[in-house]
Each structure stands twice: as C-alpha cells, then as structure tokens.
Amino acid sequence: MLAYLYPISLAAVSALVMALEHFFPWRKGQKQLRPRLGSDFLHLVFNAHFLGVLLAGLADRFLLPHVDGLLASQGWTDAVYRNAAADWPIWLQIVVALVVLDFVQWCVHNLLHRVPFLWEFHKAHHSIVDGEMDWIVSFRFSWLEVMVYKAILYLPMVFFGFAWEALMFHAIFGTLIGHLNHANLDWGYGPWRYVLNSPKMHIWHHDYDGDEKTTVNFGIIFSMWDWIFRTAKMPADPPKRLGFEGVEEFPPNFFAQEIWPLQRLIPPLKAH
Template sequence: MEKYFDIIKNSYSGYFNYLISEITSFHWENYFYGLLIISLTIWGLEILFPWRKNQKIFREDFWLDTFYLFFNFFLLNLIALIALSNTAAEIFNDFLNVFGASLSNFQLFDASKLPWLLGLFIFFIVADFIQWGTHILLHRIPFLWNFHKTHHSVKEMGFAAHFRYHWMEPVVYKSILYIPIAIIGGYNIEAVAIVHFFNITIGHLNHANIGWDYGPFKYILNNPKMHIWHHSKEMPNKYGVNFGITLSIWDYIFKTNYIPYSGRDIELGFHDDDEYPKKFINQELYPWSSKENSINKKK
C-alpha cells in the first residue's frame, strides 16, 4: 500500500514540475502553448468565417467553456488524473504479476521496430477506433450518459466547447484505452504529441462556428457540419449519431452517420436540458445527485 501512496505523491510533484516547465519554456511538443496556438487560430477562423453569422464572438457560455478548456487540459491532471492513471496502471501490473505475467506478455508487436510513419498511423487508428467505441458507451450506458450530459449541455457551438466535459470522461476513456495501446507498445513521445495536437485541432474545428465539411475528405475526417448533428436536441434514435472523435469513417462503416440537411441552425442540447445546471461546480456534482440519476436516458 505504501508503494501506491508513493506513486500518488510522486505523480503530483512530477506533474506540477512538468506543468511549470511547460509554461516557462517553449519547445515544439509543448502542450501548454500548443493548446493556446491551436485555440487562438481556430477562434480567429470562427471570427473571419462564421457559419452562424448572428452568433456573437463571445457566445453563450464562452467563458465557462474557456475555463473547462484549461481545467480539463491542465488542472484536472494536476488534481487527480495523473495520480489515478499511474496508480491504476501499477495495480493492474501487480495483478498480472500474481499470475506470473506482465503487460509485455500480451504485446502484439513493438511499434518502435516498424517504420516511423507506419507506427504512428497504427497508434492513431487504434486509439481513434477505441475512443469512437467508448463514445458510444457514454451514450448507451445510463450511468455514463449522466456524465456525458455535461458536454451535450452546450447550446451554442464554439471551439472551446470541445473541452466542456465532466472529469469522469477522461477516466473512462483512458481506462478503456490503456490496455489496447499498451499491447501495441513502442510508441514514443513524438508520436503521441503529433497525434494529440492533430486530434485537438480536429476536435476544436468540429465544435467551431465554421461551416466546413472538407469535401471528399468528409468521409474520413469528422467535421463541423457532421458533428453538429451529434449535438442536436432532436435525434433520429434514442442514443445519438455521428460518434466520431477525429475520424468520421467509423460512423460510415458502422452506419451511425446522419446528416439529413444543413444543421447550421438546429437546436442543440438534450431532453430536459433546461433543468441542467449552468455553473461549473453544479455541473460537476450533477451526476452524483439521486434525482438526476433517475433521469438516465435521453428521450
């Protein structure tokens, strides 16, 4: 047990030092300034090429979503996520050791021994597919949907809405993603940084007030005209549509795609969202209330 406490303590101090280092130094894989550059660039595109021309630059909940952007990208890791992730990984490895095994025994191949671009491509494809499947679970499992409602409480789309999500979401995503990514093995920090920045860029664009669909590439890449239907208040089914994170191809393959017409002016949200709290703290507490847990499905 003392080992796990040491992991938690070291995770806190290690991430705090890392965060200070990111803020005070600049390098190409710097996540702090990378997020700032991507966010400001796409906000600029929203201002120059607005899809909904009557939508204000400082739209509804702009500052709430900006807080979510920095909280979920940096502070959440400092508060809990890194410590939980490191501890969970160690507990899982200790569990395997009981049976005389380790995660390396399940490794399918070492991506570091593949050509760099091929290893990067496999890492990206596997991660995106797993996240697509996890996203569907967030809609289909009532307990998880109560957390995912935070993201679907957005009423006006803008780039920062990408990061409006409850802190439990990355716990779910990372937990499900951990083993599939670990059994690939061998991916390096450069590959992770490239995929991470690309995913953030596409995610920001998906939520931005920009009417792009990328032409023929819309069948591969998720895009604003597709993703806005994922946020539609009125759905063609009980669970939702267009679950793609970065890639749209999974939705087309598995027939969860839906773009009946331009969704520029559709109403966003979910059933009974007028009862959903407006403030950050109340949104974080929402899933734990007994009243709201009884309202556990979209209607």
C-alpha cells in the same frame, strides 16, 4: 520544454480556430463573446491540462501498482505490455496510433450514449445549446467522462507501446479536429467527409431531436467509423435546435457541471 509542448500547441490551435470563426462564421448571428464562456474556459484549462496530470499521478501512485501486480500473478504482463510498436518507424506509429486510438474512442463514445449511467457522465458535453456551438465547448466534459476515456485507452497504448512523439501528435491533431468539429464554420470537407469528422457533420451529433441512446456521428477525429457502421448523418443544413430533452434543468456553470454525475448517481447527494 516537452512538458509545455501540449499547452503551447493548445494555445496555438485555439487561437487559429477562434480566428477562423471570426472571419468565416457559419451562423452569422452567433456571438464569440457569449454567456457561459467563462465556465467553458475553466473546462478548457482543467480538462486539457490539470485533470490529466492529476489522474496520471493518482493512477501511478495508487492504481497501477495493483494492476501490475495482478497481471504479474496471472502471467499476463508480457501480453498486456507487449510494446508491439516499439521498433516501428515513428511515421508508422503515428498513423497506427491515430487509427487505433480513434476507433477505441469511437467505441467509448457509443457506450457513453447507450449505457444509462455513462450517459450521465456525458450530459455536460451535450448541454451545449443554441448560440454556444463553438471551438471552446470541445472541452466541456465531466471529469468522470475523461476518466472513462483514459482508463480504456490505457490498454491499447501500453499494448503497442507508442513513442511519446506518436502520442503527442495524436493529442495535438485530435485537439485541432475537436476544435474544428465544434467551431462555427461551414466546413464539410467535400469527398474527405468520408474520412475526417467536420463541423457540418458533428453538429448533428448535438441535435436536440435526436435519440440520446441511438444518436449519430460518434467520430472524434475520423468520420469513417460512422460511415462504415452506418451511424453517419450529414444533411446540408444544421439542426433546428441543440441539446437534449431536459437540458434546461442542467446546471449552467463549471463547478455544478462537474459534480452533476455524482448527484445523479449517489442518492444522498441528489438533495443538494
């Protein structure tokens, strides 16, 4: 049953947010059945389940034995695999996991915009254009971007040794907030906007006229990091246009989007 908990939760969260969009749309003329919806569904299925299973299996088989061997040879095993939270009550593990892992994700998101080759990984997500900002695009990501996040998040997860319940809560709650952030909903959360990310805030992260290297609103679950570090922007109205300069040349379908970073970074592939 545990293996099905996240897929079941994903389906429930997706159905909920899709219904909210249907009954309370912010942009009245935006259609729920739109072009590229099938491609985004493939991103949802692949990135939400199959990619994670694949990466975990490959890391466990080929990478982690070498990492663990290196740590042991340097005497760092106990420092890295500290399991600092192992004896904490589960509610405290959930709170700390939400805050710590979200801050790490906020930092990674910054890097995806500021480091040129990482920006190539992240472009797939910013290929969202007018008429496409809805719940399902929250999973429009390149597999290389997912690898970056998972590799960096591994360290705090093993340092704290969070229980599976805490990690599962983080995954499900993060999925809910991610769906809502991209949803066609006129929600800003009032005074809670200084704590939680929202549709009215996150849409400005996708502003076409923004600077891709110094953009705003990097928050995933929490907006507080952006308010603390002065990267927050939340006007009352949505931006005039979504995307980035050159988005018209970005491939429109799942398979082409997945190989895009490799084509940009490996010269022989650019011709194909």
